[in-house]
Amino acid sequence: METDLFFFLLLLFFVLVLSFDLTTAQIPGFISFDCGGQSNFTDNLGLDWTPDSQIIYGITTNISVTNETRQQYQTVRYFPADNRKYCYTLDVKSRTRYLIRATFLYGNFDNNNVYPKFDISMGPTRWATIVISDANVIESQELIFLASEPTVSVCLSNATTGQPFISTLELRPFNGSIYLTPFENQFFLGVSARINFGAENEDPIRYPDDPFDRIWESDLVKKANYLVDVAAGTDRISTNLPIDTRKDEQPPEKVMQTAVVGRNGTLTYRMNLDGFPGYGWAYTYFAEIEDLDPTETRKFRLVLPGAPELTKAVVNIQENAQGTHRLYEPGFENISLPFVLSFKFGKTYDSTQGPLVNAIEISRYLKISDGSFDGAVAASLVSGYMSLDWAQEGGDPCLPVAWSWVECSSDSEPKIISVKLSGKNLTGSIPSELTKLTSLEQLWLDGNALTGPIPDFTGCPNLKIIHLENNQLSGDLPSSLADLPNLSQLYVQNNLLTGEVSSGLLNKNIVLNYTGNAGLNKGSNGGRRNRNIIIGVVIGASALFLGFLTSCLLLRKRKKYSKTEPKRGMPVTTNAATEAAQSFTLSELRNATKNFENKVGSGGYGTVYYGKLNDGREIAVKILENNNVYQGKKEFANEVSLLSRIHHRNLVQFLGFCQEEGKDILVYEFMHNGTLKEHLYGPLARERGIKWLKRLEIAEESAKGIEYLHTGCVPSIIHRDLKTSNILLDKNMRAKVSDFGLSKLAIDGTSHVSSIVRGTVGYLDPEYYISNRLTDKTDIYSFGVILLELISGQEAISNVNFGINCRNIVQWAKMHIENGDIQGIIDPALGNEYDIQSMWKIAEKALMCVQPHGNMRPSMSEVIKEIQDAILIEKGVETAAARERSSGEVSRHSILNMGSLDLMANGQDLSIDESFTRPGAR
Ligand SMILES: *[C@@H]1O[C@H](CO)[C@@H](O)[C@H](O)[C@H]1NC(C)=O
Ligand SMILES: *[C@@H]1O[C@H](CO)[C@@H](O)[C@H](O)[C@H]1NC(C)=O
Ligand SMILES: *[C@@H]1O[C@H](CO)[C@@H](O)[C@H](O)[C@H]1NC(C)=O
Ligand SMILES: *[C@@H]1O[C@H](CO)[C@@H](O)[C@H](O)[C@H]1NC(C)=O
Ligand SMILES: *[C@@H]1O[C@H](CO)[C@@H](O)[C@H](O)[C@H]1NC(C)=O
Ligand SMILES: *[C@@H]1O[C@H](CO)[C@@H](O)[C@H](O)[C@H]1NC(C)=O
Numbered sequence: 001m002e003t004d005l006f007f008f009l010l011l012l013f014f015v016l017v018l019s020f021d022l023t024t025a026q027i028p029g030f031i032s033f034d035c036g037g038q039s040n041f042t043d044n045l046g047l048d049w050t051p052d053s054q055i056i057y058g059i060t061t062n063i064s065v066t067n068e069t070r071q072q073y074q075t076v077r078y079f080p081a082d083n084r085k086y087c088y089t090l091d092v093k094s095r096t097r098y099l100i101r102a103t104f105l106y107g108n109f110d111n112n113n114v115y116p117k118f119d120i121s122m123g124p125t126r127w128a129t130i131v132i133s134d135a136n137v138i139e140s141q142e143l144i145f146l147a148s149e150p151t152v153s154v155c156l157s158n159a160t161t162g163q164p165f166i167s168t169l170e171l172r173p174f175n176g177s178i179y180l181t182p183f184e185n186q187f188f189l190g191v192s193a194r195i196n197f198g199a200e201n202e203d204p205i206r207y208p209d210d211p212f213d214r215i216w217e218s219d220l221v222k223k224a225n226y227l228v229d230v231a232a233g234t235d236r237i238s239t240n241l242p243i244d245t246r247k248d249e250q251p252p253e254k255v256m257q258t259a260v261v262g263r264n265g266t267l268t269y270r271m272n273l274d275g276f277p278g279y280g281w282a283y284t285y286f287a288e289i290e291d292l293d294p295t296e297t298r299k300f301r302l303v304l305p306g307a308p309e310l311t312k313a314v315v316n317i318q319e320n321a322q323g324t325h326r327l328y329e330p331g332f333e334n335i336s337l338p339f340v341l342s343f344k345f346g347k348t349y350d351s352t353q354g355p356l357v358n359a360i361e362i363s364r365y366l367k368i369s370d371g372s373f374d375g376a377v378a379a380s381l382v383s384g385y386m387s388l389d390w391a392q393e394g395g396d397p398c399l400p401v402a403w404s405w406v407e408c409s410s411d412s413e414p415k416i417i418s419v420k421l422s423g424k425n426l427t428g429s430i431p432s433e434l435t436k437l438t439s440l441e442q443l444w445l446d447g448n449a450l451t452g453p454i455p456d457f458t459g460c461p462n463l464k465i466i467h468l469e470n471n472q473l474s475g476d477l478p479s480s481l482a483d484l485p486n487l488s489q490l491y492v493q494n495n496l497l498t499g500e501v502s503s504g505l506l507n508k509n510i511v512l513n514y515t516g517n518a519g520l521n522k523g524s525n526g527g528r529r530n531r532n533i534i535i536g537v538v539i540g541a542s543a544l545f546l547g548f549l550t551s552c553l554l555l556r557k558r559k560k561y562s563k564t565e566p567k568r569g570m571p572v573t574t575n576a577a578t579e580a581a582q583s584f585t586l587s588e589l590r591n592a593t594k595n596f597e598n599k600v601g602s603g604g605y606g607t608v609y610y611g612k613l614n615d616g617r618e619i620a621v622k623i624l625e626n627n628n629v630y631q632g633k634k635e636f637a638n639e640v641s642l643l644s645r646i647h648h649r650n651l652v653q654f655l656g657f658c659q660e661e662g663k664d665i666l667v668y669e670f671m672h673n674g675t676l677k678e679h680l681y682g683p684l685a686r687e688r689g690i691k692w693l694k695r696l697e698i699a700e701e702s703a704k705g706i707e708y709l710h711t712g713c714v715p716s717i718i719h720r721d722l723k724t725s726n727i728l729l730d731k732n733m734r735a736k737v738s739d740f741g742l743s744k745l746a747i748d749g750t751s752h753v754s755s756i757v758r759g760t761v762g763y764l765d766p767e768y769y770i771s772n773r774l775t776d777k778t779d780i781y782s783f784g785v786i787l788l789e790l791i792s793g794q795e796a797i798s799n800v801n802f803g804i805n806c807r808n809i810v811q812w813a814k815m816h817i818e819n820g821d822i823q824g825i826i827d828p829a830l831g832n833e834y835d836i837q838s839m840w841k842i843a844e845k846a847l848m849c850v851q852p853h854g855n856m857r858p859s860m861s862e863v864i865k866e867i868q869d870a871i872l873i874e875k876g877v878e879t880a881a882a883r884e885r886s887s888g889e890v891s892r893h894s895i896l897n898m899g900s901l902d903l904m905a906n907g908q909d910l911s912i913d914e915s916f917t918r919p920g921a922r
């Protein structure tokens with residue numbers, strides 16, 4: 001009976017697996033370029049290869065000698081060994097993580113037997129140096145990245161020996177949050193090692209066993225100094241039973257079905273890590289695949305030479321994975337590793353079995369280059385000429401090397417200083433983008449077919465040399481050109497210009513040629529000299545010099561202004577006297593509130609009453625608790641006048657104060673729609689709950705208010721008591737944060753002991769709680785809790801809703817999200833009216849916000865960006881494809897497993913995850 005059931009389940013499982021395989025056979029978004037290839041084909045893995053004919057540069061050829069038979073390796077595309085870069089541009093889906101793989105099989109394609117060496121870059125970021133050392137061996141580079149734009153470019157450059165070439169370029173999208181790291185906006189992951197232990201043969205495991213086509217190298221492949229020093233007693237084991245791997249990085253089942261076991265108590269390996277030393281991402285994949293007797297235990301530790309603190313954590317796979325044949329994936333989100341890595345797993349003294357490892361994966365962090373200063377302008381410029389050669393060079397205009405027609409400054413963030421597009425068949429008017437290249441010194445557009453007027457170049461104050469001759473430009477010769485302080489040569493001859501040459505230009509100490517413009521005359525009151533070329537006017541020099549000086553000052557001044565302008569609002573350092581808060585009398589407030597008749601709220605430092613002033617303004621009057629803590633009126637007034645200088649559309653406006661009869665009273669604008677809390681749970685919520693998009697907008701608005709407190713105020717203000725009852729909604733349901741700045745009043749006022757921890761249970765940052773060290777990351781934690789409430793409609797703390805042994809929304813949400821069950825936490829009141837992708841975005845960010853360590857949490861502005869992305873998705877800006885990708889079997893992700901609450905609940909011994917290198921185990 002029971003065995004029948006077992007076989008039925010097994011059968012069901014295989015049916016499921018099969019259908020899963022069928023659907024993965026057409027993973028959308030796979031791009032496989034057969035570089036130099038001639039035709040489309042499907043290889044025996046089922047991957048569809050296409051020729052790389054999109055790239056117009058380079059020469060395709062067959063390789064001459066090799067033992068490799070796969071079709072995509074029979075050809076290469078190679079490029080001249082010059083100073084240029086040669087780029088592929090690939091379409092990607094923004095905000096999706098990808099694996100990109102470039103491979104190189106030299107095969108003596110040039111019959112020269114000179115092994116090439118060159119660089120490969122990803123946009124402006126240097127990716128790797130490709131060094132060929134054997135004509136028959138495929139070099140491969142892999143990178144994992146989060147797409148932030150609709151395209152990425154991969155470029156070859158810096159031919160040091162031989163000619164740069166490429167065999168294949170492969171792009172594989174991940175779904176969900178596989179390989180999400182807190183650093184993905186600043187760093188790529190350059191894959192160094194991905195090893196399948198206990199492999200059955202030397203073949204790597206990849207697609208279709210791995211639906212994302214990662215390549216899991218067999219541990220049987222022995223390269224020099226790679227996987228050596230294997231401990232005696234290392235056994236290879238395998239199973240045919242299914243393994244549940246649908247979490248975290250979702251390693252393929254086939255990889256997890258094999259492992260090595262240290263029968264003598266240890267597993268040791270030594271290997272070279274390409275690209276290290278440096279900081280990296282290192283994870284281990286475990287699944288218990290031996291049937292251990294209940295009396296047996298398998299507990300072991302990782303030992304890394306020189307990192308004793310990592311040794312504390314004990315792995316007990318069965319316990320950690322909550323069962324056998326299930327994935328447990330602990331690791332380090334940021335760890336410093338050497339080039340030659342020796343590592344060991346050793347059993348604990350009380351364990352009966354030796355350690356077991358199924359797979360490991362190590363990547364290095366590659367700092368993403370911001371690109372050149374003029375990148376966006378240049379991209380917009382070339383987008384207008386996509387059919388022309390020079391516009392198709394691809395990548396960043398300056399990095400790692402400049403386009404052939406561009407010169408750049410050598411700053412770390414290079415700027416374009418020269419554009420040479422002479423005789424390039426340009427038509428239409430002079431592209432306006434050129435006037436936005438603020439550091440431009442030379443502009444060569446001569447010998448094209450440009451028409452229309454000469455634009456205003458005052459935005460390029462460094463211009464020295466301008467060549468516009470031999471075009472069909474019309475209109476006049478702008479007199480503003482004379483204002484360019486550095487201009488020394490201006491060529492506009494042989495155009496269709498009309499009007500007069502301004503005296504400013506004629507008198508300027510420059511080379512000027514405007515012949516061949518039938519309609520263009522020397523100004524009547526113009527030049528002292530009746531000549532086209534005015535060279536070396538010494539007399540004018542000192543006057544010119546003066547003029548130059550003042551314009552520089554003007555320029556500087558303007559710059560300064562524009563720099564400070566966007567700094568929002570009022571820094572608190574401005575003179576207090578000018579902006580003192582309004583002082584209300586108690587009788588005024590009695591009047592307005594009908595003698596404090598209508599109580600609208602309490603808590604958060606006091607009780608709040610509704611009121612209406614004589615001028616019709618509706619107000620909220622808060623009577624602070626801790627009566628009479630301010631000895632003098634002046635002291636209180638000083639404190640609150642600080643508040644009156646904090647203005648932001650997402651902060652509840654402070655109107656004034658009153659201190660009479662021993663009462664400290666604060667007056668605010670009245671917020672008609674009450675607290676966010678009431679809208680999330682309770683009777684009001686049931687009546688007319690708020691939709692997901694509205695929740696996102698509320699999140700964005702309150703986040704902006706908090707960001708302003710953190711970054712827009714000097715000194716910055718930490719709220720300390722963020723919660724849904726402190727987020728208020730106005731008439732138009734716009735969110736504003738309230739009660740900011742009060743913690744200081746309350747704390748300093750009551751006890752003068754500023755080390756008292758303030759905050760509300762459930763929202764309280766555990767790190768702050770333990771250390772008493774207050775930073776803006778304390779607010780981030782609380783905001784993460786608010787995000788979780790917005791997703792789930794659950795209160796931060798609940799004795800009933802979170803199940804046994806779990807009273808806290810953070811613990812509860814993390815558990816669900818880590819098990820891939822985001823549906824399990826989504827507020828049922830939302831129905832189906834949300835996009836799962838935006839939900840994931842917020843869930844992931846929320847978990848980042850509640851990381852146990854403050855420095856792992858994002859800043860408010862990062863959070864805002866994520867919320868805004870989610871809003872875009874929700875508003876349907878994303879295409880149907882994105883929806884498709886995110887529907888169905890949603891991958892899940894756990895960013896951390898650090899047990900944020902356990903940390904404070906009981907000071908249990910640190911696990912592997914809590915060592916000082918801040919790993920994120922999953
Ligand atoms: C190859 O396949 C692509 C689509 O994958 C198609 O656009 C292209 O025309 C095909 N090329 C050839 C030469 O068949
Ligand atoms: C490459 O090989 C194919 C078939 O073997 C042949 O048709 C083609 O002409 C060769 N190309 C070059 C550039 O030698
Ligand atoms: C070709 O030979 C090289 C050694 O020269 C070896 O490393 C490589 O694996 C071989 N490739 C194939 C497909 O046999
Ligand atoms: C080009 O490569 C050489 C050798 O690999 C290296 O020293 C040099 O810095 C590289 N140049 C650039 C511009 O990356
Ligand atoms: C490993 O264990 C086996 C048997 O248990 C023993 O024969 C062998 O000497 C041990 N090897 C080492 C290096 O301890
Ligand atoms: C310019 O365009 C014309 C016609 O469109 C073409 O014949 C000519 O080859 C082009 N010249 C250059 C330098 O691209």
Ligand SMILES: *[C@@H]1O[C@H](CO)[C@@H](O)[C@H](O)[C@H]1NC(C)=O
Pocket residue numbers: 493494513514515516533
């Ligand atoms: C000015 O331009 C015309 C036409 O290109 C040329 O013939 C003449 O030599 C130029 N004058 C000078 C001084 O360069």
